[in-house]
Amino acid sequence: MVDFPGRGKVAIVKTTPETVLDDVGQVMRLAGYQEALPKDKDTLLKINISWDTWYPACSSTPWQIEGAILELQKAGYSRVIGAHNDTVVVDARDGEFNNKHRFVTDKHGIENWHLYEPQFEWVRYEPKQPFLVLDHVYPEGVYIPKCFYGRNIIHMPTVKTHVFTTITGSMKNAFGGLLGRKRHWTHSVIHETVVDLLQIQQDIHTGIFAVMDGTFAGDGPGPRAMRWHEKDVLLASADQVAIDAMSAYLQGFDPMKLDFIRLAHERGFGVGDPAEIEVAGMALKDIPRFGFIQTDTFASAGQKMIYHGWLKGFEGLLLRTPLVPWSYMASNIYHNYYWYPFVGRQRVEAALDTKWGRLFASYGDGQVVMPGVEPEKVQQMALASAAAIGGALFLGGRWLMGKRK
Template sequence: QDKCDLPVVHLDTPPNLWVDYKPKADMLVLDSIFPEGIQIPQTFEGKNIIHLPTMKTHVFTTMTGAMKNAFGGLLHRKRHWTHSVIHETLVDLLAIQQEIHPGIFAVMDGTFAGDGPGPRAMRWHVKDTLVSSSDQVAIDAVSAYMMGFDPMSIEFIRLAHERGLGCADIKALNIVGEDIEKVNWHFSRAENTFASKGQKLIYWGPLKFLENALLRSPIVGWAFLASNLYHNGYWLNTYGKRRIKSALKTDWGKLFQSY
């Protein structure tokens, strides 16, 4: 930021405002989740955007990349309400992005790539890879393919492709650089943490009837506390610190420490 003289914008801090926005595209889920109206950061409208996601797996969406990178910026405080319909949400967010941003570009960082129960309990792998595109569907499809997944088997990628928001057909893409036909990192799509198992029981399992009471009510703080205790209390101290220590011994880790 200092080197490039970039401003820091905190979306929840005045004078930055969240404003009502009515999408032109038909929404899959966001209009029903937010019946009072969809809000977006006013500062986003009319500006180009560059996403800088990382290549990693995710317990809810198999992998996460450029499309999910909008999740933290375009959704306000109730974004956790969308977890049970996360795939449809990401498609809606991409449709909104294409309406409000004149240009969208993504550079995905696969210098380290994350495998396993991401995004918070992954195993890192040095892959020395960068992927870039102005097509957010294509970049996620290519990244998923490199991880060893069929892009069309990942719901948010398939839905976005079918709705014409981008191209997920690997054979139809003009890919410059590495021949990804020969790439398969054999990443895992079936792993969970204790925390994500509990979340899935609430979002898609036998505890679904408790979702509103547990996660959409004033007592929702228990979920944030439980996640913090598990990930930052238990997991970080039993697994995470060892992985961080070994990552810092790599060339990328040494570069990070030199900043």
């Protein structure tokens, strides 16, 4: 069992737009962040950008980040750093502006590290105990950012569902930061992967903490194409298993039926059984469970056919060869050129009429970036997609011919 200050304890508080910055500090204190995070170490804020445009409950909120910065600075943490990863379908540079993260970090003089830029070295990690799966997925070794060693980390997830893990929270927030651009290789074993990542974190970081935003929460096919709900809650914990378990519980799921929570609990990395978790701040009986459901998008249903279904035998060909750009293109087209303009934009406009939507709009210049349907752009994208898929098929064919020789 891994022991650490705050093991098995989660703080939960209700909040309002008028009090949210103070409430973030309160929930952090209730969860004992100062005991978990040494003050003499740099502290990374692992900001979550699940989409480079704003969508409620999708990415870290500006008030979540600002509240944590204010609390840390007040307590005397000398160096706080925003940490970002990009993905093959999300541009973190665009995302930090469109989600108003950059406004907050600039306002408070916080550095921002984009971990995929050339100045950041990635080094091979040698596990001190056996992995569940990562050594099999990456036989050449697991490479992680060197700058993570010897620093505190605070994860900044939101309360939401996920197409692959039912819910996503603090444990999966490490997925982008610790794994490189081949992280999609792990999707068929995603539950075991996030447990291995927690094992790495507990080895390399001087302290781990999480502040989870549930002001907006999302259900359905997360982390992007969700239905948003105003839930007005904040969670915090030094126990990454426990905070994900309580998020799952609030959403309406049985945490111990989610493999990544159960496996982490069984390996002693934290507490996943709600019956064993101490809740500070408010009683669970005072928070109605949300009744969320997890569903798939058209894109994720196709991915699951590759990872677990009748296309499993083609996983290597489709996702680990020059053919792989087809999958990025398909996801980009579905989310950015179909779902957001035709479905998501209306939901965003409705969200902006809520109390949290108005607070979001108030940050920065008061504007909200909402991609629309531009016929010329859609036509250009269709042509680019056809060219990319054609190129991928050509390269894939060349690769297969080379393998046969």
